[in-house]
Amino acid sequence: MNDTNIPMSWDHPDVYRYEETISLKIPGYHHLYDITDRLMTAQLNPSTSSAEVLIVGAGGGQELVTFGSRHEDWLFTGVDPSARMLEIAKLSRWSFLHFACDCSGWNTVCSV
Numbered sequence: 406m407n408d409t410n411i412p413m414s415w416d417h418p419d420v421y422r423y424e425e426t427i428s429l430k431i432p433g434y435h436h437l438y439d440i441t442d443r444l445m446t447a448q449l450n451p452s453t454s455s456a457e458v459l460i461v462g463a464g465g466g467q468e469l470v471t472f473g474s475r476h477e478d479w480l481f482t483g484v485d486p487s488a489r490m491l492e493i494a495k496l497s498r499w500s501f502l503h504f505a506c507d508c509s510g511w512n513t514v515c516s517v
Contacts, residue, residue: 415464415487423465423493438471445472454478464490 428434455478460468463483485491
């Protein structure tokens with residue numbers, strides 16, 4: 406069986422269209438990140454401006470872009486099992502994203 410022909414596989418070539426199709430599948434997609442950011446910020450101790458955040462399933466990069474652009478003092482670590490999704494995140498136009506990756510299967514970790 407060839408995994409690249411399974412529509413739900415993160416190895417499918419359509420994964421490169423993720424950014425343009427995900428918001429069509431999930432109404433209010435971009436608002437979810439804004440809400441999550443506000444909830445996370447509200448839960449932090451007001452005297453602490455820094456935070457360490459683990460993003461599980463960070464391949465698309467939207468969490469990193471949204472949170473990173475709003476919180477320069479936060480440290481983000483993104484983890485994703487799909488090397489292709491991490492490639493998409495790396496193509497981001499945001500200059501504050503820097504990747505150090507080991508893209509070998511389930512051990513894929515990117516520190517931003």
